[in-house]
Each structure stands twice: as structure tokens, then as C-alpha cells.
Amino acid sequence: MSGIRVVLVDDQALFRAGIRMLIDSQPDLEVVGEAADGAEALSVVRDARPDVVLMDIRMPVMDGLAATAALLADPDPPRIVMLTTFDLDEAAARAIRQGASGFLLKDAEPEFLLAAIRTVHAGSAVIAAAATRDLFAHFGGTAHPVPPAYAALTEREREIFALAARGLSNAEIAGREFLSEATVKTHISRILAKLALRDRVQLVVFAFEHGLT
Template identity: 80%
Template sequence: MSAVVRIVLVDDQALFRAGIKMVLDSQPDLEVVGEASDGREGIDVVRATRPDLVLMDVRMPVMDGLAATAEILREPDAPRVVVLTTFDLDEAAARAIQGGASGFLLKDSEPEFLLSAVRTVHAGSAVIAASATRELFAHIAEGGATEPVPAAYADLTDREREIFALAASGLSNAEIAEREFLSEATVKTHISRILTKLALRDRVQLVVFAYRHGLV
């Protein structure tokens, strides 16, 4: 039997937390091991429980989700953090992702999507609403200057740059494989090498990197 994914919920609405907890705890492979009503309390709960994943609201009293996420991700063996937001194009959620969060979920997501997203992030893929993440950063990039492209990008092969561009545009491994006449396993290998060369953790961070440096 696979290990249970241990989750902490951080949100200032008790009723919302109760609903999410009920959905997660209904699954044999998921368990809510702690709850908090603000970012500061969330940090304490994370340190006490050492979860695999944190579902983090953005707007909360005492300490907001942005500051809490940044502090949690500085911890040794930090859990993955998924930001909860009410709006599709939420610049606060974008800043959390730029700070290392593994993606964002809308608070009114269907339960099935929530469960799938939690499992996906825990597995390391972090492909949460890839198109929404892409649209979010495109929206933000419209009025802002991009940063210089890091030297590490030059280490990518021509093929890896092609795969990078397709992944940054929101295509899944299966879609890239079909488009480039490759196997999914080959695409996965390319993505893994790209992430390693660019020191990125997951696909969401790849999208952030692409928009931050004007590569899409």
C-alpha cells in the first residue's frame, strides 16, 4: 500500500477548512494532519507536523499566505505548497508561485480536481491548471520588464529548448509527445534534464522561469 500523503490546511475560514478536510480525509491515501487559521499559526503547525503538502490561503489575518509560504519553503525538507485563491488572475497567487509554491487552486474547484491536484503535486509533477498558470503570468508580464536570461539556459540543447517552449506554453507530456513524434518517456526525460540544468523544481516553476525571462 502506498504511503499516506500528510496535509496541512491553512485558511481563516473554519467552514471552508472543514469542507476541504472532509473531502481529503474521505480518501484512504490522504490525511489532514493539521489546520491553522492564519499564516503564523500555519508555520507553527507545519513545524510540528512535518506534512508532505500545505494548502495555503493567500489572504489571512496576522500573516498572509505569501509571507507564510516564503518562510515554510525556507525550512529544511520543506513540504510542497499549493496556494488557494478565489480569482483566476490573482497576482498574489502569482507572487506565491514565483516564491516557490507549486501552483494554485481555485477555492471553488470540484472535489475531484482538488484530489487529483493534491496527488499530482505530491508525485512531483506539479501540473496544476497549467493553462491557468500560463495565463496568469502572461497577464502579469504584459506590463512588466523581463529579467536577463540566466547563463544556464545556454546549456540546453536545441531539442531541450523546443521541449522547454512547449512545456512553458502549457502542453502536457502527452501533448508534447504527440506533437514532436516522441514517446512520453522521452519527453519526461527531456523535462527532467531541463529542470536539472535550470535548477527548477517542477513544471510550474518552468512556466514562471519562461515568463520571468521573456522566453514565451
């Protein structure tokens, strides 16, 4: 069975080497390319066609934000997870607005990083949980008016929205609301469609931006 294909983008060769060893130790994951800056990343990603890209934000030549924007403009882009050394990082929030699938702190536990790769590959999103509230509160500042689309959510969908915005997984929401995971997944899909959001990370951003947490 083909594994999840990963490209590493970071200007520190030693960091890339450590992450490569970690990822390649997993039977379902495979590093298929590396790049030391954003410009190189564009070429490597377009050649290797990975499923997931781990993208450092601050790099020479072209930073991770510019590279992410360029890659997400391609047809059928990979899932991109931003890597940052800072708990409060406005650049990470901007990348998520562009369409990145989340962000991780570089000192994240190895098992968390591996789980994050599998999570985004499966279509969900990841955020360094401990930093979520501070990050988006810091980035968002004053809440913007709630758009009319939010009024289209049913009462149940608003309950699910609130729990998802706090970072709860489908399984956690299902347990709390006495629903099946399949039902929660259906609710989440409808919420994202009604609000024109791409994934759960954008749902979190939406909630913080509009004071809905």
C-alpha cells in the first residue's frame, strides 16, 4: 500500500534530517522531497506531488507564506501544515487564511507531528492546540460583524459549530452531544458549506474573527 507522501521545507538541514528520520520510521509515511527555501519548495513540490507539505514560515529567498500562496493556487494542491517556533504567530494565522491546513510548533512532540500529518491527509485540520485561543484572539483583534450566512445555521448546527471552534474532534463532539460520529461529520460538512469555509481550521478562524467563541 502506498504511504502518505511528505515534503519537508525548512532552511535548517539538521531539523529536516531529524524530521525525515522520524517520518521515514513509519510504515505509512514517506518523505519524497526536501527544500531549503520557498522558491526551491515550489519546484520540489510540483515535481514530487506530495500529499502533505510541512512548511517553515521564516526562510530566506522566499518565505513560507509566499510559497504556500503559490502552491495553493495550483490545481489539486497538497495539504500544507505551517511550522513555527512561536506560540503567537500572526504569520501562521495569515497562512491559514490563505488555505493552509493548520500549524504546528517546531518543538511539538514527535507523536503529535506524526498524527498531524495523518490528520490533514485524511481531510481534517490541525492547530497547535495550546496556542489556538491566544493566536486568533491576538490576530483577530476586534471582532468583525457576524455575516448573514451564520443565521442560516440551525440551532443544532450552531451547537456543533461552537464545539468545533473550541477544537473538539468529531469523536469528542459525538460523545458530548450523544450523536454518532457520522452525524457530527454530516453537521460539520453542512456548516462548512453554509459558511463557505474550506475546513475546520477556517471554522476556528471564522469563530474568533466574529466573536463566536
